[in-house]
Amino acid sequence: AQTVTQSQPEMSVQEAETVTLSCTYDTSESDYYLFWYKQPPSRQMILVIRQEAYKQQNATENRFSVNFQKAAKSFSLKISDSQLGDAAMYFCAYRSLGGAGGSEKLVFGKGTKLTVNP
């Protein structure tokens, strides 16, 4: 079974600075998807960024980028120019390809609480 580990329960960053959240995962599959979700105090789960394992290029979405190291099974999230609105819980998630009757369930890490200081 796949597992996802987020080793940083809490992180803090100064507004306008850069912060990196860590995530490692364990899988025997060669193709899969990885995601970062944001959960603000409203509790809504919001997709921040996603990465296909077969793509070597790291995904980027505006101020959010990932460092995907497939061999090391590492998937970190970098937030540049941090804003107060970035304060939230961040969850790393793994998803199998599914197919052949399989499920595309998400396997989540425990989360990292990010505080942004003004």
Add this chain to the structure above:
Amino acid sequence: DSGVTQTPKHLITATGQRVTLRCSPRSGDLSVYWYQQSLDQGLQFLIHYYNGEERAKGNILERFSAQQFPDLHSELNLSSLELGDSALYFCASSVDSGSYNEQFFGPGTRLTVL
């Protein structure tokens, strides 16, 4: 707004009772997933339905059951409730099963068992 709706938003009940949580997926989405978020267990996958059929089960207790109806809405039934069942229950939907389909999450139902 993800387009996924969940009712009720909050539910307070007593131990031993039974409740039903409802989820309406985005228009056109065939897959519905249920997740439980609790302080001690984190976010855990419960069950996945695709076009009315059960596709996969996760850490779902035998006291819990779910179904997806012909109109694609889904219900999660929790019975013989215990204090430890208090959690935030999310429903997510996606267009199809397989390939690269984003799961859109509903706002969740907060269940409190007293």
